[in-house]
Structure formats: structure tokens, C-alpha cells
Amino acid sequence: MTRRFGIVIALVSALFVVGLDWSLGVPPDPYRAPDPMAFGSQSGASGAICTFAPGADK
Amino acid sequence: MAQLVAIGLTAIAIQPIIAYAPSSLIGAIAPVSLSMVAAAFVFGLSMQMILGCGSGTLVNAGSGNPIALVALPLFCIGSFLGTLLVPFAIESTPHIPISLTASFGVSGSVGITLLGLFVAGLIASRFSTGSIWNKKLLIAGAVLAGLAILHVLVAGQPWGVVYGLGLWVAKGAQGLGWDPASAQFWVHPINASALSSSVLTDTTSLTSLGLIGGAALAAWQGSDSQPLKQPVAAWYFVVAALFGLLLGVSSRLAFGCNVGALFSGIASGSLHGWFWLIAGFTGSVVGVKLRDQLWLRASEAAS
Numbered sequence: 001m002t003r004r005f006g007i008v009i010a011l012v013s014a015l016f017v018v019g020l021d022w023s024l025g026v027p028p029d030p031y032r033a034p035d036p037m038a039f040g041s042q043s044g045a046s047g048a049i050c051t052f053a054p055g056a057d058k
Numbered sequence: 059m060a061q062l063v064a065i066g067l068t069a070i071a072i073q074p075i076i077a078y079a080p081s082s083l084i085g086a087i088a089p090v091s092l093s094m095v096a097a098a099f100v101f102g103l104s105m106q107m108i109l110g111c112g113s114g115t116l117v118n119a120g121s122g123n124p125i126a127l128v129a130l131p132l133f134c135i136g137s138f139l140g141t142l143l144v145p146f147a148i149e150s151t152p153h154i155p156i157s158l159t160a161s162f163g164v165s166g167s168v169g170i171t172l173l174g175l176f177v178a179g180l181i182a183s184r185f186s187t188g189s190i191w192n193k194k195l196l197i198a199g200a201v202l203a204g205l206a207i208l209h210v211l212v213a214g215q216p217w218g219v220v221y222g223l224g225l226w227v228a229k230g231a232q233g234l235g236w237d238p239a240s241a242q243f244w245v246h247p248i249n250a251s252a253l254s255s256s257v258l259t260d261t262t263s264l265t266s267l268g269l270i271g272g273a274a275l276a277a278w279q280g281s282d283s284q285p286l287k288q289p290v291a292a293w294y295f296v297v298a299a300l301f302g303l304l305l306g307v308s309s310r311l312a313f314g315c316n317v318g319a320l321f322s323g324i325a326s327g328s329l330h331g332w333f334w335l336i337a338g339f340t341g342s343v344v345g346v347k348l349r350d351q352l353w354l355r356a357s358e359a360a361s
Contacts (some may be wrong), residue, residue: 003284006122007274008178011311013130017226021257024233028258036114048252048260050218050309050318051088051328054204054243056153 059182059190059322060199062175065180068073068325069171072210076326077164083299085214085326086209088313089153090333098305098319098334102341105316107301112219112315115305116266120273122281124288128295136306137224138231142247145242148309156329167327174324174332176358206325213261216322222263225252228338291359297352312338 022028076083087287088094100258108129110118115133118126147153158167183190209217228236228244238244238253257263288294309315313336314323320338 001275001286003122003281003286006124006127006259006286007120007277007281008122009127010119010122010270011274014267018257018267020233021226021229024229024255026229026254040244042202048221048248049084049086049215050221050260050262050314051323051330052131052221052248053088053144053148053153053155053313054246056089056155 059179060192060195062179062182063196064199064203064206065325066172066175067200068206068321069168069175069327071203071207072216072325073159073168073327074164074172077159077338083210083214085159085312085328086218086318086322086331087155087157087159087326087328088319088323089148089155090271090328090330091153092146093147094150094153094330095313095337097308098337099341100308100317100343101312103205103345103348104301104305104308106342106343106345107303107352108298109349111317112120112305112309113269113317115302116219117273118269118270121277122284122286124286125295125298129204129298132299132302134223134227136308137220137310138227138301138306139303141224141243142241142309144310158327158329167196171324171327183269195231206321208266215261216310216316216318216326217265218220218262218322219266219269220262220306220315220318222257222266223306224310225260225263226257226263228253229257232293241304254298290353290356291361292353293359297356333361 072083072085101111105114108115108125109123110126110129115126116128117125119130125305158170161167162170179190206217209215227237232238232253235264238250243249244253252260257267305315309318313330314334315317316334319332319334323334325331
């Protein structure tokens with residue numbers, strides 16, 4: 001087997017994540033997409049951020 | 059040096075614009091704590107054991123690297139387990155979020171950030187055997203900084219990796235019957251919203267999927283002439299899986315990986331990014347020594 005097989009596995013896995021999410025009843029909704037231009041939109045960022053720490057400020 | 063330049067350029071741009079539009083943009087500000095420092099140390103060690111950090115594991119997996127392909131699923135599961143442990147960590151030890159921008163103003167924060175990066179560069183040059191200036195890497199660093207700035211402008215938040223991985227597993231666990239209401243982390247409106255929306259509307263998921271796709275594209279040519287098998291014994295894959303799990307748990311407890319916490323944290327003016335740098339680097343030094351020993355044994359066992 002070659003490295004290409006590994007690449008195909010990675011790509012299929014990525015597609016599997018999206019497909020599974022879709023099949024669980026959460027299809028992509030373009031109206032809930034991340035802000036097309038957050039700067040100045042006043043709508044704020046999506047908030048789901050790596051450094052997010054709920055409760056840390058208490 | 060290119061990494062320090064990339065962080066510095068990003069800091070110069072994003073700290074003022076985040077301060078200018080706080081209702082639209084947020085920085086990667088996270089708390090400093092004992093558990094956060096310990097987790098960053100474990101992350102630094104783990105990333106050496108699986109030959110990839112947060113983004114590095116995604117890139118390696120996208121490039122068809124078998125060790126990364128084994129470690130990545132466990133990395134995702136670990137990130138999810140980390141979300142279950144975060145509330146306990148926050149309640150157990152004091153967590154103090156310190157924003158340099160809030161404490162010293164934008165110009166003071168940018169100045170402190172650049173001074174810190176300069177000192178880090180001086181230390182790196184002192185311990186480096188060759189030149190730390192590489193033209194190609196500096197150009198790549200500048201391009202990376204440009205993309206990181208664009209990320210803040212478009213997504214409203216700095217670049218991160220790990221959150222999306224934990225989100226994917228949380229969604230899968232929910233599909234298997236797990237109740238997110240039982241987890242303090244996922245009850246929070248921001249995370250509950252992410253859980254009920256498509257992964258294609260989650261910023262960190264999009265960039266992580268993009269990393270895998272981009273790496274696959276870059277590695278595709280010539281990949282059919284490279285063997286998939288690694289010259290190590292099978293037990294090293296078990297080691298990689300274990301440290302992949304630790305990578306995920308620790309990245310959540312450290313409030314980000316080397317991208318979300320170190321790169322974006324320092325660039326945003328978060329003190330926790332600097333603590334992450336010191337702890338992660340120390341863990342990395344230990345990890346290099348441990349990896350060399352285990353890799354040698356695994357290579358000898360395979361031959």
C-alpha cells in the first residue's frame with residue numbers, strides 16, 4: 001500500500017464527519033453560516049473558540 | 059524565528075482591530091491556572107510523541123501519515139473528554155483570565171507582546187547552532203500572519219483547531235444517546251448552539267477540515283510512490299493512540315493547542331499564551347528525549 005491510500009482514508013474520514021453530522025439532522029444552513037464579514041457586522045463572532053472557558057470568570 | 063515574526067505581525071494587526079470593534083470581534087483570551095500550565099506541558103510532550111501538534115496532526119493525517127491517522131481519532135475523542143473535565147478543573151483551581159490589552163491598553167499590550175517575542179528570539183538564537191533566519195520560512199510566516207489576520211476579520215475570532223475536533227465527537231456521542239444537558243460545558247449557550255448547528259457553520263471545524271484537504275492536495279502528487287508502512291513496530295501505534303488521546307484532553311484543559319493558545323493567544327494579548335509557550339516548550343523538550351528513545355526501540359523491533 002502507498003501513502004495515497006492514507007490520504008484517501010483521511011479525506012473519506014473528513015467527508016464522513018460532515019455526512020454523519022448531516023444524517024443526524026443538522027443540514028448546512030447558509031443563514032446560520034459564520035459571519036461573512038464579522039468586522040463591523042455587530043453580530044459578533046460565532047463564539048465557539050478554542051480558548052473559550054465557561055465559568056472561568058466566576 | 060519565522061513563527062515569532064508571524065505571531066508579532068498578527069499581534070500588531072489584530073489587537074488594535076479587536077479593541078476597535080469589541081462587539082464584532084473577540085480575541086483568544088483564556089485564563090491562567092495551575093491545571094492550564096500542567097496541561098500545556100502534557101500537550102508539548104504528547105505532540106513530540108506523535109510527531110504533530112494540533113494543526114500538525116491534521117496536516118500529517120491529510121498527508122496520509124499512518125501515525126497521524128491513528129492518533130487523530132483519539133485526539134478528537136480526547137478533546138471531547140477534555141470538555142467534560144474543564145468545569146471540574148475550573149472549580150478546582152483558580153483560573154484568572156488576564157488580557158494585556160485590558161490591563162495596559164492596546165499600544166502597551168502590543169509593545170509587551172513584541173518585547174516578549176524579541177526576548178524569545180534572543181533566547182532561541184543563543185541556543186541555536188545555525189542561523190535562525192530563513193528567507194523562505196520568513197515569507198511563509200508573513201503569509202501565515204496575513205491569513206491569521208483575515209481569519210479574525212472574516213470569522214470574528216482568531217484561528218483555532220481543537221474546539222472543532224471535540225465538537226465532532228460530541229455530535230457523534232449525542233447521536234449515540236449521550237445527553238449534552240449532563241455536561242456543564244455543552245450546556246453553555248455558545249456550545250449548545252454549536253452542537254445544534256451544522257459543522258459547516260463552525261469556524262474551527264471549517265479550518266480543520268480545510269487543513270486536512272489542503273494537506274491532501276499538497277501531498278497527493280508522488281504519494282503513490284511512497285510506502286504507507288512506517289519503519290516502526292506496531293506497538294508504537296498504540297503509543298501514538300495514547301498520546302493522541304492525551305493531546306486532545308490536554309489541549310482542552312490548556313484552553314487551546316499551539317495554534318489556539320500559543321499563536322492566537324499571544325497575538326491576542328492573552329497572558330495564558332505566554333504561560334502556554336513556556337510550559338509547552340518544556341514539555342516538548344522532555345517529549346523529544348522520550349520520543350527518540352521509544353522511536354529507536356520501535357525501529358529496532360521492526361527491523
